[in-house]
Amino acid sequence: MTHPVLLKVEGLTKHFGGRPGLFRAQRPVLRAVDGVDLVVHRGETLGIVGESGCGKSTMGRLLVRLLDATGGKVEFDGVDLLSLKGRALTAVRRDLGMVFQDPWASLDGRMTVRDIIAEPLDIHRAATGADRRRRVAELLDVVGLPASAADKHPHQFSGGQRQRIGIARALSLRPRFIVLDEAVSALDVSVQAQILQLLGDLQAEFGLTFLFISHNLAVVRNIADRVAVMYLGRIVESGPTQALFDAPRHPYTQALLSAIPVPDPERPRRRVVLKGDVPSALAPPAGCRFHTRCPIAQEICRQTPPVVTVGPDHTAACHFADSPLTAS
Amino acid sequence: MTALDMAPPSVQQAQSVWRLRWKRFRGHRTGMIALGVLVLLVLFTLAAGPLAALWGIDPDSTDLLSRYDPPSADHWLGMDDAGRDELLRLMYGGQISLLVGLVSTLIGGVAGLGIGLSAGYYGGRLDALLMRFTDGMIALPLLPLLIVFGAVDLTKLGFSSEFAHSGAAGFWRVVVIIAVVDWTQMARLVRAATLSLKERDYVLAAKASGASPLYVMAAHILPNVATPIIVAGTLTVGRVILLESVLSFLGFGIVPPTPSWGNMLNNAQELVTTAPALAVYPGLFIFITVIAVNFIGDGLQHAFDPRSSR
Numbered sequence: 001m002t003h004p005v006l007l008k009v010e011g012l013t014k015h016f017g018g019r020p021g022l023f024r025a026q027r028p029v030l031r032a033v034d035g036v037d038l039v040v041h042r043g044e045t046l047g048i049v050g051e052s053g054c055g056k057s058t059m060g061r062l063l064v065r066l067l068d069a070t071g072g073k074v075e076f077d078g079v080d081l082l083s084l085k086g087r088a089l090t091a092v093r094r095d096l097g098m099v100f101q102d103p104w105a106s107l108d109g110r111m112t113v114r115d116i117i118a119e120p121l122d123i124h125r126a127a128t129g130a131d132r133r134r135r136v137a138e139l140l141d142v143v144g145l146p147a148s149a150a151d152k153h154p155h156q157f158s159g160g161q162r163q164r165i166g167i168a169r170a171l172s173l174r175p176r177f178i179v180l181d182e183a184v185s186a187l188d189v190s191v192q193a194q195i196l197q198l199l200g201d202l203q204a205e206f207g208l209t210f211l212f213i214s215h216n217l218a219v220v221r222n223i224a225d226r227v228a229v230m231y232l233g234r235i236v237e238s239g240p241t242q243a244l245f246d247a248p249r250h251p252y253t254q255a256l257l258s259a260i261p262v263p264d265p266e267r268p269r270r271r272v273v274l275k276g277d278v279p280s281a282l283a284p285p286a287g288c289r290f291h292t293r294c295p296i297a298q299e300i301c302r303q304t305p306p307v308v309t310v311g312p313d314h315t316a317a318c319h320f321a322d323s324p325l326t327a328s
Numbered sequence: 329m330t331a332l333d334m335a336p337p338s339v340q341q342a343q344s345v346w347r348l349r350w351k352r353f354r355g356h357r358t359g360m361i362a363l364g365v366l367v368l369l370v371l372f373t374l375a376a377g378p379l380a381a382l383w384g385i386d387p388d389s390t391d392l393l394s395r396y397d398p399p400s401a402d403h404w405l406g407m408d409d410a411g412r413d414e415l416l417r418l419m420y421g422g423q424i425s426l427l428v429g430l431v432s433t434l435i436g437g438v439a440g441l442g443i444g445l446s447a448g449y450y451g452g453r454l455d456a457l458l459m460r461f462t463d464g465m466i467a468l469p470l471l472p473l474l475i476v477f478g479a480v481d482l483t484k485l486g487f488s489s490e491f492a493h494s495g496a497a498g499f500w501r502v503v504v505i506i507a508v509v510d511w512t513q514m515a516r517l518v519r520a521a522t523l524s525l526k527e528r529d530y531v532l533a534a535k536a537s538g539a540s541p542l543y544v545m546a547a548h549i550l551p552n553v554a555t556p557i558i559v560a561g562t563l564t565v566g567r568v569i570l571l572e573s574v575l576s577f578l579g580f581g582i583v584p585p586t587p588s589w590g591n592m593l594n595n596a597q598e599l600v601t602t603a604p605a606l607a608v609y610p611g612l613f614i615f616i617t618v619i620a621v622n623f624i625g626d627g628l629q630h631a632f633d634p635r636s637s638r
Contacts, residue, residue, distance in 0.1 A: 064536045093538040106529035110551045116530075119547075120537035169533065 006177060006209050007040040007063070012072035014058050028282045032058040034233035035072070037308075040177075045203065045210040047224030047241065049217055049256065051278060055233040056213045060179040063211065064096045065089060076177070094124060097170035101182035103162035107154040113140075113165055114150035120172045139168040142205075144198060160191035164198065171202070179211045184219060196223050217260050221245055226313075229253045232281060232289045239314035249309070249316035252290050288319065296320060352631040359627015362620040369617060373422030380416055387416040388585045396603050408592075408606055409599055418609055421587035424499065426617070428588070429569040432506035436568075437561050439507060440514025445545055445553075447515070448522025459519065465512045471578075477505045478580025498583040502575055506568050517560055521553040555632040562625035566618035573614060589614050 013035055017027035033055045040046045048056045061067045063074065065081065074081040076092065084092055100106035107116055117136050121127045127135050137147045143164040154162055163183065170178055180199070184192040200223065202208060214220050220227055221241055228238035229252065237250040248254045255272040274293045279285050285292050291301035300319055309321040353359055380387060383402070391411035399406045405414040447458040478501070482492035491497050525531065531548050539547075573590030575581035582588040584595075589610040596607035 061532075066532055066536050090538040093536065096536065098533060098536045100529040100533065102529060106533055108528075108530040108548055108552070111547075119534060119539075123534070123537050123539050123543060166533075173537065 003041040003043050005039055006042040006077055007038070007211075008073075008075040009036055009038040009040075009063070010073045010075075012036040012038075012059065012062060012074060013070045014055075014062055014067060015070045031233050031281050031284055033062060033069075034281075034284065036230075036233070036235055038228060038235065038238070040209060040211060042176075042209055043203070043207055044225040045212050045223055047220035047227040048211060048213045048230060049215065049220050049227060050230035052215065053278060053281065054230045055281070056230050057181055059230070060098070060181045060211060060213050063177075064098050064179050065093070066098070090124070094120075094173045095176045097173070097175035097178035099163075099166050099170045099178060099180045099183045102186050103159050103166055104154075104186075106166050107162055109154050111153075112150065113152055113154065113157075116154070116165060117150075117168045117172055119169060124173060126173060135172065139172055142171065142202070143168045158191075159187050160194060163187060163191075163195055167195075167198065167202070171206070174206070175208075177209045177211070179213070181213045182215070183212070185214060185216060192219065199223065217256060229256065232278065232284050234289060234317065235315075236290065236318070237314075237316040239311070239316075243314055249314065249321040250290075250318045251294050251296055251320075253316075255295075288317075290318075349631040353627050356627040356630045358623045359630065362623030362627065365616065365620040366624065369422065369613070369620070370426065373419050373426060376416055376419030376423065379419070383413075383416075385413050385416060387413060387420055387587070405609065406605070409595070409603065414606065414609060417587040417592060418589070418613060421589045421592050421610065422613060424582055424586065424588040425569050425572060425590060425614070428499065428502050428506070428572045428582075429565045429617070429621075432503045432510065432568045432572075433561055433564045435503065435507040436511040437514050437557065437564065440511035441518050441557065443511065444515040444518025444520075445522055445549065448519035449526055449541060449545055449549065451523075455519075458515070462512050462515050465509070470509060473509060474505060474575060474580065475578060477501075477508065478575060478578060493583070498581065498586065502572055502581050505575065505580075506571050510564065510568060510571070513564070514557070514560060517556055518553055521556055522549055525549050525552050559625050559629045559632065562621050562628060566621040569614055569617055 012033055013031075014033040016030040016032055036055075036059055038046070048059065050056050058067065062069050063081075065084075069082050072082070076095070079092060081092065111119075114133075114136050115122075117139050118127070118132050121132060121135060133150075136150050140147055140149055145161060145164055145168070149157070149161075149165075154165065157165065163186075167183075183199070184195050187195060196219065199210070203210060210223075212220060212223055224241050226239065227241050227244050228235045229244075229250065230236070231252050237244065237248065237253045239249075244253065245257065248257055251272070252274075255274050258270060258272045272295060274295075276293050279289070279292055285302075287303045288294070288297070288301040288306050291297040294301065298319070304319070306317045306319045306321075308315045308317045376387070385403075389412065391407070394407045394411045395409055397403060397407040397411070403413050403415065405418070408414050408417065443458050443462065447455040447462075480501075482497055482501070483489045487497070526544070526549065528548075531544055534544050534548060569589070572581055572588065573593055576588060576590030576594045579594075581594075582591050584591060592610040593607060593614065596603070596610070600607050
């Protein structure tokens with residue numbers, strides 16, 4: 001990827017709980033995101049995959065400043081995103097968009113589609129009157145909905161159409177970076193394909209940069225240029241989609257990939273089955289976080305956190321990323 | 329996007345949410361009957377002025393010679409213990425009682441709404457503070473509190489003694505007392521609803537675009553808590569009318585000779601053996617009002633809940 005860097009994340013951390021309140025007891029610290037390093041290049045789609053509860057949604061919310069990070073650094077187009085406050089933060093929000101998972105929950109049923117799509121414009125006082133109407137009509141056209149949709153209410157649309165409305169809203173301020181949090185997971189498979197197609201078209205047309213969060217590896221393989229795999233609040237492996245899917249270096253990635261159903265019963269498969277459950281983020285294991293479930297764990301894994309092994313564009317946080325043990 | 333997954337235009341005709349709700353409310357028979365009854369009650373009390381002028385009767389003038397007169401052509405419901413026209417006093421009293429019910433509900437509702445919204449939305453310390461205050465209010469025993477509030481000397485608060493002894497002072501005293509003790513339910517209701525609403529994705533979407541807390545509350549939270557607020561409000565009206573009669577019963581409500589259903593009922597307690605009708609009339613009106621408002625609340629609940637059938 002030769003494009004310039006748009007978003008650079010270093011040591012991003014989000015801990016929940018902890019501090020006791022006036023009428024609240026001390027709660028254990030939940031390490032939802034615990035030291036994430038990432039780079040997103042301009043115009044690319046970075047896929048984030050991982051099991052439920054691995055912190056991928058929390059990370060997405062940190063990057064659009066819906067949550068305040070506990071620590072770390074995020075540089076967006078040269079600006080220190082996490083330190084922004086007040087007007088400067090409001091201004092940078094124009095460049096950030098978000099699309100949510102559930103198209104039934106993400107649109108206020110009491111508003112018309114016009115008001116929903118124009119909401120970011122209203123908040124930033126970016127367009128009023130005829131200009132506002134024109135912008136809404138344009139956005140509806142861009143996402144493939146008829147202009148007549150503007151005066152209807154969300155309940156009059158199907159799931160796919162509602163997700164198009166959500167995308168139009170995210171696009172209304174012409175952002176450069178959009179976080180798509182499980183944006184197609186709630187949709188039928190056939191509708192998923194349409195929405196993915198639409199996202200690809202929009203990216204090409206407007207030069208958008210996507211962070212595509214999903215638990216669905218097949219979808220990520222389809223849309224992402226690069227993929228990062230998350231486990232217990234950390235990135236365990238990242239690399240170009242093709243390389244990562246063809247030759248995963250981290251045993252967790254190998255296990256995830258081997259779990260993808262293959263629609264060919266004749267094809268020989270080697271399943272890597274993980275034992276046990278994901279450890280609690282309240283008390284993550286010492287050493288390598290994955291050692292409790294890792295099929296190749298050694299003594300060193302229980303004691304020392306692995307250093308990220310850097311290939312040309314491919315990283316894997318495993319002591320044995322280069323050893324023949326992990327070769328698939 | 330193909331034309332296939334678009335519903336036919338007729339189905340998509342935008343029907344305003346409020347028209348839809350009115351339609352659903354009309355389908356709720358007891359709610360509609362109750363609404364009719366309440367409208368009749370309001371018309372009945374509003375007829376007091378014109379009728380008094382027409383008949384040439386002063387509802388406050390006493391006539392000791394005609395105490396407890398039975399119903400007659402001139403005085404349809406007879407005379408009360410001071411020789412005043414019972415029917416006219418019921419009508420005037422209704423104006424006060426219904427007004428107290430509506431105004432106190434409104435003031436207490438707005439206070440509860442503000443407290444519940446800020447506690448639920450901002451959370452944290454403010455929430456803890458406001459909700460412990462609310463719990464405290466709920467924990468206070470009602471009756472001693474009412475007596476204390478009722479005994480407050482308005483002249484000491486800087487009001488003129490002329491105002492302090494007027495009927496208006498009695499009315500506002502009742503309204504304020506009731507609003508002060510009756511906002512807690514609304515506050516807890518609104519807080520609970522706000523807590524769940526503020527986590528909705530559409531609220532997050534607005535925040536991600538940079539919406540201020542005030543914008544989110546006005547654009548998303550308020551319209552979505554409107555349903556429980558309206559329903560709880562109707563239920564409060566009935567309770568407040570009863571509370572006013574309790575206050576009047578304690579002697580702190582509307583000051584005689586201004587009638588209210590509450591103080592008429594209170595006044596008739598000691599006469600219940602000599603003139604039972606004087607207790608029955610105001611009691612009946614309070615009863616009908618409370619029942620009607622409760623059924624309207626039922627109807628509204630039905631109208632606002634798209635999942636309810638029938």
